[in-house]
Amino acid sequence: MALLRASGISKRFGGVVALSELSIGVEAGEAVGLVGPNGAGKTTLFNCLLGILRPDTGTVTFDGHDLSRMPVYRRARLGIGRTFQRIELFTEMTARDHLLVAERARRGNGAMWKDLLNRGDPTTDEQVRAAAVLSLLGIDDVADLPVEALSLGHGRLVELGRALITEPRLLLLDEPSSGLDRMESLALAQVLGRVQQERGTAILLVEHDLEMVERCVTRLCVLELGQLIADGPTATVMGDANVRRAYLGEAV
Amino acid sequence: MTHFLSFAIPGIPYGFVYALVAVGLVLTYKTSGVFNMAFAAQAYVSAAIYYGAVSQHHLSKWVGFVLAVVVAGPALGYVLDRLLFRHMRTAPTVVKLITGLGLLIGIPSIVQFFWPGQHQNPPSLSPKPNAVYHFGSYHIDGNQLVVIVAVLVVMAGLGVLFRFTALGLKMRAVVESPRMVELAGINADRVSSFAWMLSGFLAALAGVLLAPYYANIDATNFIALLVAAIAAAVFAGLASLPLALAGGLFLGIFQQVLTGYLPLNSIWATALRPSFPFIVLVLLLLFWPLVRRRREAGDPLAGVDPPPPALAASLRGATLDRLTTIIFPIFIVAYIGITLFLVPTHWLFLLTQGIVYATIFLSITALTGMSGQISLCQASFAGLGAFTAGQLATEFNINVIVALLIGGAVAAAAGALVAIPTLRLRGLYLALATLAFALLASNLLFPQSWLGNGDTGVNVPRPPGFNGNRAFFLLAMAVFAVCAVVVILVRKGTVGRYLSAMRGSQVAAETIGINPARAKITIFALSAGIAGVGGAMFGSLQGTTSGGDYNVFFSILWIVLVLTTGVRTVEGAVNAGIALVLVPELLSDLGGTSVFSFLGNRVTALSFFLFGIGALTYAKHPEGAVEFNKRRSLLWIAAWLDRRAGREPTAGVADAATLARGQAPALELSGDGQAVADGPAPVVPERSPHPGGP
Numbered sequence: 026m027a028l029l030r031a032s033g034i035s036k037r038f039g040g041v042v043a044l045s046e047l048s049i050g051v052e053a054g055e056a057v058g059l060v061g062p063n064g065a066g067k068t069t070l071f072n073c074l075l076g077i078l079r080p081d082t083g084t085v086t087f088d089g090h091d092l093s094r095m096p097v098y099r100r101a102r103l104g105i106g107r108t109f110q111r112i113e114l115f116t117e118m119t120a121r122d123h124l125l126v127a128e129r130a131r132r133g134n135g136a137m138w139k140d141l142l143n144r145g146d147p148t149t150d151e152q153v154r155a156a157a158v159l160s161l162l163g164i165d166d167v168a169d170l171p172v173e174a175l176s177l178g179h180g181r182l183v184e185l186g187r188a189l190i191t192e193p194r195l196l197l198l199d200e201p202s203s204g205l206d207r208m209e210s211l212a213l214a215q216v217l218g219r220v221q222q223e224r225g226t227a228i229l230l231v232e233h234d235l236e237m238v239e240r241c242v243t244r245l246c247v248l249e250l251g252q253l254i255a256d257g258p259t260a261t262v263m264g265d266a267n268v269r270r271a272y273l274g275e276a277v
Numbered sequence: 278m279t280h281f282l283s284f285a286i287p288g289i290p291y292g293f294v295y296a297l298v299a300v301g302l303v304l305t306y307k308t309s310g311v312f313n314m315a316f317a318a319q320a321y322v323s324a325a326i327y328y329g330a331v332s333q334h335h336l337s338k339w340v341g342f343v344l345a346v347v348v349a350g351p352a353l354g355y356v357l358d359r360l361l362f363r364h365m366r367t368a369p370t371v372v373k374l375i376t377g378l379g380l381l382i383g384i385p386s387i388v389q390f391f392w393p394g395q396h397q398n399p400p401s402l403s404p405k406p407n408a409v410y411h412f413g414s415y416h417i418d419g420n421q422l423v424v425i426v427a428v429l430v431v432m433a434g435l436g437v438l439f440r441f442t443a444l445g446l447k448m449r450a451v452v453e454s455p456r457m458v459e460l461a462g463i464n465a466d467r468v469s470s471f472a473w474m475l476s477g478f479l480a481a482l483a484g485v486l487l488a489p490y491y492a493n494i495d496a497t498n499f500i501a502l503l504v505a506a507i508a509a510a511v512f513a514g515l516a517s518l519p520l521a522l523a524g525g526l527f528l529g530i531f532q533q534v535l536t537g538y539l540p541l542n543s544i545w546a547t548a549l550r551p552s553f554p555f556i557v558l559v560l561l562l563l564f565w566p567l568v569r570r571r572r573e574a575g576d577p578l579a580g581v582d583p584p585p586p587a588l589a590a591s592l593r594g595a596t597l598d599r600l601t602t603i604i605f606p607i608f609i610v611a612y613i614g615i616t617l618f619l620v621p622t623h624w625l626f627l628l629t630q631g632i633v634y635a636t637i638f639l640s641i642t643a644l645t646g647m648s649g650q651i652s653l654c655q656a657s658f659a660g661l662g663a664f665t666a667g668q669l670a671t672e673f674n675i676n677v678i679v680a681l682l683i684g685g686a687v688a689a690a691a692g693a694l695v696a697i698p699t700l701r702l703r704g705l706y707l708a709l710a711t712l713a714f715a716l717l718a719s720n721l722l723f724p725q726s727w728l729g730n731g732d733t734g735v736n737v738p739r740p741p742g743f744n745g746n747r748a749f750f751l752l753a754m755a756v757f758a759v760c761a762v763v764v765i766l767v768r769k770g771t772v773g774r775y776l777s778a779m780r781g782s783q784v785a786a787e788t789i790g791i792n793p794a795r796a797k798i799t800i801f802a803l804s805a806g807i808a809g810v811g812g813a814m815f816g817s818l819q820g821t822t823s824g825g826d827y828n829v830f831f832s833i834l835w836i837v838l839v840l841t842t843g844v845r846t847v848e849g850a851v852n853a854g855i856a857l858v859l860v861p862e863l864l865s866d867l868g869g870t871s872v873f874s875f876l877g878n879r880v881t882a883l884s885f886f887l888f889g890i891g892a893l894t895y896a897k898h899p900e901g902a903v904e905f906n907k908r909r910s911l912l913w914i915a916a917w918l919d920r921r922a923g924r925e926p927t928a929g930v931a932d933a934a935t936l937a938r939g940q941a942p943a944l945e946l947s948g949d950g951q952a953v954a955d956g957p958a959p960v961v962p963e964r965s966p967h968p969g970g971p
Binding site: 075077096097098099101102106107109113114115116117118122125126127129130131132133136137139140141143144145146184187188191 | 763766767769770771772773774775777778780781782784785786787788789790791792793799803
């Protein structure tokens with residue numbers, strides 16, 4: 026059974042049909058790419074999967090749970106992590122604080138009485154886990170700077186780390202390489218590869234950088250005008266004539 | 278139908294005035310991005326000028342009208358735009374809101390300062406105010422007629438202006454999109470100046486038209502007017518002028534119609550009618566699609582504070598830390614000792630009062646300092662705590678300390694009750710909703726005999742064993758200390774970090790598993806609970822306390838004051854509490870000297886003016902005056918320590934330069950802390966161009 030299954034998802038914004046009867050599945054541990062021209066509905070799909078938007082029709086199940094009426098934070102605790110196309114950081118915190126707060130939040134330990142007994146501080150265990158993720162991403166050296174002082178590339182890595190530390194079973198990545206230079210993108214692809222292989226995390230990757238897509242995923246889905254026009258092994262889909270016309274913009 | 282109309286017709290003049298104010302609010306909101314809370318103050322100023330000219334100086338009504346409405350109104354609007362709001366168009370919501378609220382406190386105080394004492398209601402503009410005009414079985418009087426005629430003329434004028442003149446066209450364009458207008462080569466600043474003058478004129482007209490209806494001209498009356506108009510403006514989605522007009526009219530009419538259908542002589546009937554606009558405002562904020570739609574489309578109002586700089590405490594290195602751990606206890610003991618044994622009784626009372634206020638203000642430190650949201654009903658929570666404690670202690674003979682705690686718990690429950698329906702609201706909309714709640718508490722709850730007991734108030738005895746002034750001072754210090762420790766622990770604990778995350782990005786906070794509803798309800802309950810305990814202490818200090826001590830004016834004054842001194846630290850709350858008590862006291866001592874004897878009965882007005890105008894510094898120093906000065910002195914000490922150790926005070930100098938530019942030197946600050954602690958000048962880690970690169 027698929028880890029994530031979305032079936033018959035539709036979403037309209039006024040007269041604009043962002044998604045129309047879209048169905049997509051991701052197996053456990055699988056890396057899937059999602060490409061398509063701007064406005065194809067990729068980010069809308071992410072928002073529907075995570076519950077930030079409520080689809081007009083269709084259902085989403087994750088690991089056998091029906092997500093339809095579940096708020097965002099509960100879906101996150103079930104094991105769906107994500108990063109954002111337009112970077113969303115906690116502006117007042119350092120990179121390390123981002124990871125520590127995410128580690129705490131994933132277990133839903135937010136009772137105020139613990140704070141009052143001065144038990145709100147990060148535990149040694151949490152510190153160790155945060156340090157591990159920081160070094161996996163190679164951002165130990167900037168871990169204690171406020172994120173506002175970081176470059177966009179570092180900021181994207183902090184976002185990724187914040188998602189990773191919650192040990193998601195599925196990671197939704199929304200254009201993680203936009204704004205990164207070539208070297209940074211390569212490093213990012215490497216990290217993603219390690220995460221997927223070592224932790225068995227499934228990845229759904231929205232990306233315009235096709236080199237990065239080829240490097241990271243084994244299966245590719247192509248979205249156009251809210252509909253899935255191709256779904257299959259990366260190489261096959263890349264060679265598909267329809268895909269080349271719709272997305273790659275090549276004369277056929 | 279006859280019954281309905283006979284009540285509806287007297288409502289028309291009210292409706293027209295609400296509409297006038299609502300149109301003025303929408304006008305300035307759309308042309309300058311400022312939701313002008315000072316609008317009520319502008320109306321009040323003109324009403325007072327009109328009263329002064331006509332009733333005191335016996336000028337003709339028309340001279341008074343020209344002075345108040347044609348000259349003073351637009352002039353004040355122009356000054357506000359020119360000096361303040363023009364520079365804030367892109368500032369965060371909280372900055373604009375607090376500036377407006379500061380003016381709402383400060384401007385009426387200027388009037389009070391120059392014209393101390395009561396202002397009775399001035400004569401109506403109508404030449405024959407008492408004449409009655411009949412049509413069919415209905416009638417209106419001359420005063421009502423003049424309101425209707427004046428507003429109709431102004432609305433017609435606005436219609437012509439917007440439809441047929443070039444300036445009107447530009448204003449309509451600015452209302453649609455100021456950026457597009459600037460791209461088209463129009464000076465949006467000039468258009469906005471004109472909009473402010475026009476809205477100043479509308480405010481002035483509303484003030485002068487309504488003044489004859491009030492028993493005396495009082496800033497609180499105009500706040501109630503403002504809230505009714507806000508309801509109409511929210512009905513219009515803060516965008517549409519015709520809808521604002523319609524909303525105001527409906528509100529005025531239905532408020533009067535309500536009179537005809539409520540049972541007479543019950544407290545609910547007398548209290549419910551004036552509260553009708555507040556209830557409507559709450560319902561609109563919660564359910565009106567125009568409000569909900571704005572939020573979904575990425576509401577520009579939903580902004581939070583600018584990211585504040587790290588707390589100055591992070592500047593302290595090891596040397597200073599050691600010094601602080603020694604000096605702080607000495608300071609506290611000395612302070613308590615001096616207060617207990619050296620100062621006169623009167624001052625002991627004042628200092629106790631200051632600490633009790635500081636306890637209440639910690640509730641603002643908790644809510645606004647951690648979540649970045651503004652609540653305008655903190656005084657209501659304080660009142661709820663005080664009345665609950667008083668009723669329990671006097672009616673049920675419960676031990677006063679226990680009653681204080683129950684008062685806090687009841688206030689906390691009320692805080693959660695306020696938080697639950699307003700979960701989706703943020704920024705300006707949350708502030709408006711809490712404003713309405715505050716007015717509802719003052720008008721509906723506090724007059725009830727089982728709670729606030731109206732103007733008579735409630736006795737809140739002092740706890741047994743704490744009757745003496747010295748003992749009570751110690752109790753107040755202890756209660757404050759407990760609340761302060763709670764705030765500090767929660768801020769650095771999980772809840773505080775969750776709130777900090779949500780403030781940075783609510784959507785990202787949810788995607789890592791933070792339950793935003795739970796965090797918000799928790800902090801609202803905690804904040805209200807602290808306010809409740811503080812309020813109960815206040816009641817206990819005074820002995821008797823009534824609803825007048827906790828009206829919305831105080832909520833506004835308090836939040837303005839705490840934001841000015843510093844909302845992120847306990848020190849800010851202490852300074853605000855002491856300032857609230859000592860500034861009037863020192864001014865009145867000053868008034869006792871021969872040179873400043875003119876101060877006399879103007880002391881309260883002058884201190885409120887100072888508190889209100891102090892809020893204008895918030896735009897520049899959102900971290901607060903206390904925090905700003907603390908950082909400056911810490912930097913100075915750090916540089917001094919550097920010099921003594923023979924080091925180059927590079928970091929300190931760099932920070933001072935950054936500070937002078939008014940920027941948050943976040944990076945350098947953490948470096949400076951190391952400079953003091955570790956000796957060598959800090960090396961700010963260079964940004965690697967290839968993060969995680971091989």
